[in-house]
Amino acid sequence: MQKVLVAGLLLLVGLVGILAWYYFDMNQEDDQIRIGVTIYQMEDPFIAQIPLYIEKIAKEHEKADGVRIYVDTVDATGNQNLQNDQVVQFLERDFDVLCVNMVDRTAAGSIIDKAKQANVPVVFFNREPVAEDMQRWDKLYYVCSLASESGVLEGNIVVDAYRAQPERWDKNGDGKLQYVLLEGEQGHQDSLIRTEVTIKTITDAGIPLEKLDGDTADWQRAQVGVMMAQWLETYGDEIELIISNNDNMALGAIDTYQEAGITELPMIVGIDAIAPALDAVEAGTLTGTVLNDAKGQAQAIFDLAYGLAQGQDPVEQHEILENRYVWIPHQPVTKENVKEIRKFLQ
Template sequence: MNTLWKRTALLLSAALCLTLFSGGCSDSDDSQNPDLRQIKIGMTVYRQDDTFISTLSGYFLETAKARESRDKVKISVNVMDGKGNQGIQNDQVDKFLSQGYDVICVNEVDRTAASVIIDKAKSANIPIVFFNREPVEEDMQRWDRAYYVGAIASESGVLQGRIVSNLFNQNPELVDRNGDGKIQYVMLEGEPGHQDAAIRTEYSIKTVTGAGISVEKLANDTANWQRAQASAKMGQWLKDEEIGPRIEVVFSNNDDMALGAIDAYRAAGIEDLPVIVGIDATPPAREAIKEGTLTGTVLNDAKGQAEAIFELAYALSTGRDVKEAVPRLEGQYVWLPHRTITIGNVMQEFDD
């Protein structure tokens, strides 16, 4: 287990303490001073067992702890798991509202359900910061104290496509195994209805064909962002004589599903892997790049997003200017850029 993964696990364990102990994040004597201002931040995520989301929430807790120590304030962070159920998540938001939290951060189970959450938050005059799952624009326009932090999905698809097209142009024999001049591929997609899944799927392939490379889709299916589901689906394809032996590239909408594809190859006893690409640059994915099983991924900046979410939440809680706190803020949106991660730069980009 690498250093970042250990730190993230420890921070997520600490979240339980933060939900039960309102004294905040700091271990210093200053945090026990009753005269200090206490800031209460509620966070609800669609699934805590999602690797990217757990990494992001770990960074959020780390940032809150550092700011508490620096500014000598109490910051109580309550992270709750929506467990993939919008009803459960709505109840969690209601709890934060009834208990008078200063700000609520929401990674929606269902991005189309934002209007209900925004209207409730507006009635209570408690600002809300959505992240990772973008509400539809019409819902965001319902209130000017609703914000969104994320990354542009099309950019991640483009960069994923470039990993494959660049490799094809530089070393065609590594990609085009049968030498027919085109790429036979399968696509592992995120959950239906999620904007990132549809956009990443579209733009990854569009980028490859835009580079003048012919493609042939052998199969595609949803695996709901989950490693186990992707492994099961990939295992079925590998058993299909019309699909398995012909796969040259596995496109995956996120890293967990890409790792699931690798798991399926290992379970099938196949050591000679095709090109496999993911998105997110999670710690396990970076390890897979180093060991040579994952060809590449696209950094969906969990640390940068966590810091932006916190800075927005902190500014909103303390009455500070949000634009000054988060210079990237454009109206109600904060967009973080993506970066390509391959064996050529993974060591330089991360000190895992």
Template structure:
């Protein structure tokens, strides 16, 4: 995920915000700005991708206010530091303070129903982003939205890159000449839907392209550059000259690799 993707994600999230602003409860007088309070709940603000989305979201809010002088957007970010209980408490506080809109980067995607039911009861729209709740939960209310990347498409594009590289110069990829691609998989956070989908579909697409593969190693890098760096250094010691391709679930881990 490069900066362009993160900017697009932030714009898309803010675009959804604009769609639901018409449902907000904050009163607007003829002589005052319409104030909209947005509560942003993130699973871990230190996550590079999430941090960049929040930064771009700030920029987009600034631009929106500039283009719409009758609107004032007040945004507060709450960092759950990987704790679903902490995030639930933070969202409870947003609801008690009568926020107009919740943007939620959920810790545990199976916990969305709790958040959705509370927000729906309080008549507060929720936009989940980046970390997709269980799909059944998204349809619990017509005030629930999700914005995220197409993980399957990302995986297929990865397979395309490998296939193109093989076609261009097979000897650079298939170094041992056995017509099988020996690979190692750097996976994102365990249980994250993008981890599961990208890991599965990149291999399915390689199979569809009639490219035989053999997995030499695999590990969870939690989307983090430094963790990936440590993992790959260890792989280089354990499997010298055996790994021909490293498949990474995101750009940051790929940079670490």
């Protein structure tokens, strides 16, 4: 009888403990800040850095402020319909703020309508919704870096390298650089602007260019292989410069040369400063890249999301906010400063 009573008492204590834990957890959930992040495609190595930084920053704030912060990151795998569903799920789960890296920048309207109806602010990043969509509600924000600035810096890397060693890069001695172009994505605003501004920067500096070929590779390293192999077969040593809209594709070009056993590479430039690109800059296979500051963007995204979740007015909290847009500056990266950039990104 005593054993039965003890067992019953233990069971009762256990049940009370479970209920107390559940009640405490539910109350804690009420105090928890919930940030939903949806990424266009986690296979993109630059984009993949941003949610990692956001989660790291959130943990630091939890310790410093004693506030529970839950960051849920999901991958839309390049599917806009899937991303729309992910947004609906975040809203149904009462998330406080959404951070959205659009699959299709022209398709933001549906997400905006759903968020507005639920009165949940949205911080878009990296893929800029069209201006008309951004004007549809005053709780929409955008964080990125100016594509034109990256184009200027990428062009200047080419200019500086050419002026330092013109005979090295102008292999045929005709006074101009024959180049091929690796474009990121058809219709993507950053791809178009980076291409135009990079080329203009080089030619404005008095260095003539001659385009041999170009194509889109959707920012992907693997997609560059086939086209680059064809260009190498067609043009060979005629290729003196490879302009890439991002590092991932530039690395794909380097892969092609190395697989062909060619050690003397043309000038190759990219944008983003992802870790493998920094390795390539140090190795001398990548002439230079441009820091597209994922860490700085993540900080701005989190700061906006954190403030919005607490009902703050971002205009009062963020000096760099301009008409609900935040622009994070770029930095050029060459062999001279690559080690400093590595430290900065840690």
